[in-house]
Amino acid sequence: MEHALDTTMTVNGSPVRRRIPARQHLVDFLREELGLTGSHIGCEHGVCGACTVRVDGDIVRGCLMLAVQANGCKVDTIEGLSDSGELEALQKAFHEKNALQCGFCTPGMLMAAQDLVVQKRRCSREEIKRHISGNYCRCTGYQAIVDAIEQVLNGQS
Amino acid sequence: MKAPSFAYARPGTLAEAFDLLERHGEGARILAGGQSLIPSLNMRLSSPELLVDITGLAGLSGIESFSKGLRIGALVTHAQIEKSPDVRKHAPLLAQAAPHIAHPAIRNRGTLGGSLALADPAAEYPACAVALDATLVIAGKKGERRVKAGAFFKGLFETDLRPAEILTAAEFPPADKAVFVELARRHGDYAIIGLAGTQVASRKRFVFLGAGATPILAGNASKASSLAEARQALGEDLDPPADLYHSSGTKLHLARVLLERAWNTL
Numbered sequence: 001m002e003h004a005l006d007t008t009m010t011v012n013g014s015p016v017r018r019r020i021p022a023r024q025h026l027v028d029f030l031r032e033e034l035g036l037t038g039s040h041i042g043c044e045h046g047v048c049g050a051c052t053v054r055v056d057g058d059i060v061r062g063c064l065m066l067a068v069q070a071n072g073c074k075v076d077t078i079e080g081l082s083d084s085g086e087l088e089a090l091q092k093a094f095h096e097k098n099a100l101q102c103g104f105c106t107p108g109m110l111m112a113a114q115d116l117v118v119q120k121r122r123c124s125r126e127e128i129k130r131h132i133s134g135n136y137c138r139c140t141g142y143q144a145i146v147d148a149i150e151q152v153l154n155g156q157s
Numbered sequence: 158m159k160a161p162s163f164a165y166a167r168p169g170t171l172a173e174a175f176d177l178l179e180r181h182g183e184g185a186r187i188l189a190g191g192q193s194l195i196p197s198l199n200m201r202l203s204s205p206e207l208l209v210d211i212t213g214l215a216g217l218s219g220i221e222s223f224s225k226g227l228r229i230g231a232l233v234t235h236a237q238i239e240k241s242p243d244v245r246k247h248a249p250l251l252a253q254a255a256p257h258i259a260h261p262a263i264r265n266r267g268t269l270g271g272s273l274a275l276a277d278p279a280a281e282y283p284a285c286a287v288a289l290d291a292t293l294v295i296a297g298k299k300g301e302r303r304v305k306a307g308a309f310f311k312g313l314f315e316t317d318l319r320p321a322e323i324l325t326a327a328e329f330p331p332a333d334k335a336v337f338v339e340l341a342r343r344h345g346d347y348a349i350i351g352l353a354g355t356q357v358a359s360r361k362r363f364v365f366l367g368a369g370a371t372p373i374l375a376g377n378a379s380k381a382s383s384l385a386e387a388r389q390a391l392g393e394d395l396d397p398p399a400d401l402y403h404s405s406g407t408k409l410h411l412a413r414v415l416l417e418r419a420w421n422t423l
Contacts, residue, residue: 002165005165022208025159025199049262060262061263065195069191130344134263
């Protein structure tokens with residue numbers, strides 16, 4: 001049986017073809033093979049959310065998906081969304097609201113928050129908290145993060 | 158941590174999947190959404206020789222209403238259940254339960270079939286399946302068989318599934334009323350205790366999760382004619398095991414809190 005598989009995916013708009021060990025999870029592949037170190041590895045068992053990336057438009061845990069499972073998929077990381085300008089409003093709000101300190105959780109937090117922004121609806125603080133409940137931040141105490149997301153979603157300052 | 162080495166196959170048909178499972182026996186594990194299996198691999202709690210990724214199998218991803226209720230394919234994700242108008246209409250209990258499962262990024266990958274087949278005692282769908290008296294559809298080399306949810310969950314992470322069988326769908330009969338309530342320390346965390354409640358005509362069914370090794374149907378509380386009687390009877394139905402943070406007594410108290418909320422909603 002195959003322990004490594006030829007895998008094709010589109011990462012941040014560019015086609016990628018590699019032979020990938022079955023045991024390698026997606027975020028390790030992105031970081032180690034493609035040098036996309038913006039997606040962070042925290043707990044590596046699906047609890048902390050630092051590795052959040054987008055696969056075919058949906059956010060997923062990069063540590064809970066094997067890279068070979070992304071065969072044929074469109075993968076977007078913090079680098080892609082940042083370079084394209086998609087995250088501009090959130091990044092500005094995070095800066096203004098002091099929504100990061102050490103920054104380790106920030107890429108995952110932005111990916112999770114953007115998932116709410118693309119739904120284009122107004123959200124209560126409770127809904128925002130529920131949406132980012134799977135993303136740990138050990139610095140801010142979350143209030144500033146919720147402030148920043150609220151500002152972008154609801155246009156409040 | 159990193160997962161140990163394993164082989165990986167993504168069969169295109171059920172027949173191929175059965176062959177792989179049969180050939181590799183206990184060394185093979187079925188991979189669906191992977192939201193419980195991959196953490197257990199990363200933590201090296203399990204070390205299969207082969208993962209059989211069933212996400213490429215056709216016919217396991219549909220949600221369809223039929224004469225006896227709603228049939229949901231095993232590969233339907235929690236996010237799809239959460240957003241499906243058909244689920245909201247025909248099996249609102251599942252629509253209420255889905256947002257309690259972990260977090261959005263996990264709900265985008267985790268599947269109904271995976272949750273039922275794993276049979277985690279704190280999981281939402283097993284309790285819902287028992288409360289709705291669902292029928293689980295199981296496919297194997299010799300054909301298809303159907304098992305009632307109440308007989309499917311046999312023990313801690315133990316089900317009626319036999320080697321080389323695959324859970325392909327679940328069928329949920331309609332209920333007149335349904336309510337799902339759960340207590341967790343943080344939204345999306347494992348439930349301390351949860352309750353799936355249904356009512357068909359005047360018959361109530363209260364099924365608890367996180368209260369034992371399997372979903373527990375509270376038979377006496379379900380038959381009670383008043384809330385006070387039901388609260389009292391729950392003591393005979395449940396003997397929840399303590400966890401790291403909650404004693405058995407605390408859990409029973411919280412179960413009564415949920416019972417009251419559910420009773421007042423049905």
